[in-house]
Amino acid sequence: MRILIKDLQQHIGSEVTIMSWVHIARDQGKMAFFDFRDMSGKVQGVVFGKPEVLEIAKTLRPEFVVEVKGIVNKRPDKMIKEGVLNGDIELEITGIKVLNTAETPAIEVSENNSIDINEEVRLRDRYVDLRTDRMQANLRMRGKVAQLVRNALYEQGFTEIETPIFTKSTPEGARDFVVPSRTNPGKFFALPQSPQQYKQLLMSSGMERYFQFARCMRDEDGRGDRQPEFTQMDFEMSFATEEDIMRINEELLIKVVQTLYPEKKIQKIPFPRMSYKDAMEKYGSDRPDIREDKNDPNLLAFLWIVDFPFFEKTATSDDPQAQGEWTFTHNPFSLCKPEHIENLMNKENIGDILAAQYDITLNGFEIGGGSIRAHDPKILRTILQILGHTDEKIDANFGHMLRAFASGTPPHGGIAWGFDRLMMILQNEPNIREVIAFPKTRDGKDIMMDAPSEIGNAQLRELSIKVDIDKKEL
Numbered sequence: 001m002r003i004l005i006k007d008l009q010q011h012i013g014s015e016v017t018i019m020s021w022v023h024i025a026r027d028q029g030k031m032a033f034f035d036f037r038d039m040s041g042k043v044q045g046v047v048f049g050k051p052e053v054l055e056i057a058k059t060l061r062p063e064f065v066v067e068v069k070g071i072v073n074k075r076p077d078k079m080i081k082e083g084v085l086n087g088d089i090e091l092e093i094t095g096i097k098v099l100n101t102a103e104t105p106a107i108e109v110s111e112n113n114s115i116d117i118n119e120e121v122r123l124r125d126r127y128v129d130l131r132t133d134r135m136q137a138n139l140r141m142r143g144k145v146a147q148l149v150r151n152a153l154y155e156q157g158f159t160e161i162e163t164p165i166f167t168k169s170t171p172e173g174a175r176d177f178v179v180p181s182r183t184n185p186g187k188f189f190a191l192p193q194s195p196q197q198y199k200q201l202l203m204s205s206g207m208e209r210y211f212q213f214a215r216c217m218r219d220e221d222g223r224g225d226r227q228p229e230f231t232q233m234d235f236e237m238s239f240a241t242e243e244d245i246m247r248i249n250e251e252l253l254i255k256v257v258q259t260l261y262p263e264k265k266i267q268k269i270p271f272p273r274m275s276y277k278d279a280m281e282k283y284g285s286d287r288p289d290i291r292e293d294k295n296d297p298n299l300l301a302f303l304w305i306v307d308f309p310f311f312e313k314t315a316t317s318d319d320p321q322a323q324g325e326w327t328f329t330h331n332p333f334s335l336c337k338p339e340h341i342e343n344l345m346n347k348e349n350i351g352d353i354l355a356a357q358y359d360i361t362l363n364g365f366e367i368g369g370g371s372i373r374a375h376d377p378k379i380l381r382t383i384l385q386i387l388g389h390t391d392e393k394i395d396a397n398f399g400h401m402l403r404a405f406a407s408g409t410p411p412h413g414g415i416a417w418g419f420d421r422l423m424m425i426l427q428n429e430p431n432i433r434e435v436i437a438f439p440k441t442r443d444g445k446d447i448m449m450d451a452p453s454e455i456g457n458a459q460l461r462e463l464s465i466k467v468d469i470d471k472k473e474l
Ligand code: ASP
Pocket: 172, 193, 194, 195, 196, 235, 331, 369, 370, 371, 414, 415, 416
């Protein structure tokens, strides 16, 4: 039976079998030393005095996959490595079976310094990169945080619900990725920039408390903390005030940190709040880094930003001074602050209307944002009119929302966390690619799978698509 390396301590004196990778191999003539690695940890092994085992041992190279039989021995006192898993034991190897060999990898797993290796190599051989301690920890902690959030939300009556990936364009302010429909020639699905409309429709559906670890797709230029597809912890709740949503999410973030990152310190609880205006005046940023000590990697300064303007003027491209149409700053489905309802309905003082919007920031990054929504169809229609939509366009693009809101939809609001960003900060990583198993390059490619890639003429014909690009330009 296979014993996990972390459990070897319970088998001192017995012969056991482990299944592992060769982490380090050192051939010393009559003896061979190894570090073996499995998902649970590492252990040292040694071969001596067994010529038939030594012969196989000498063929082992890093990243070979092996079944190793051995006796778990306590190390002599002066050989004990303090504070290291299995630092006080070693495996006296009695048999080795090679389950698979490995070519010399471009990334040396035992060096654990892959962050310094060329990004292209890391992304091409991602499966090797992910074997390093750092990347293993990042992915395992990501899973643990998600599990804790799920459990905590279920305890409060929330249900995780999946929403469609093939959908219609939803205005989150970025470009859509689109998918052609074979059965509807000339028509396209849009991939969701967020599940915003679906989660609100779930409130119309009587679900009351929804969340989802949702994949969102936005066709934006890549940056350190952006990926074309990323994960949100998406959340929506009926009969909730701004305070309710902020409180539940704040408690959840505190629970994540205190349970899974006990070494970290939250600068201030309850999280401080700052108006958008103050943040801009004082820090020139709507996500100021308010850490008292910026050299401390374990200091977490959460900050709520509130009182955002609902609308702003778009700049026209040729003249930055000239102002264009009204656009929304965050989310067209938000409600304004109750005291601004009259202005909104009269379309007066539009630039002064504040949204019932809150962003949560951490150490200078926006890690989430949300709002109370307009659940009254008259209010939503007015907002869309201010945004320059004609009634005809409103009915064509948002008719489903207006109909749902006219069918008995409770007041509701929500939030979404940028889950990758949160994990990046918690794991002290410099960019979100380090906490995503298979991220894209900066220019949006998957170089391991070689995607995106061209498709054949037959497939194009089936989709009724002609590609109009001079290949020489590519
Ligand atoms: N859908 C919004 C976003 O993706 C978040 C929210 O308001 O719940 O930014």
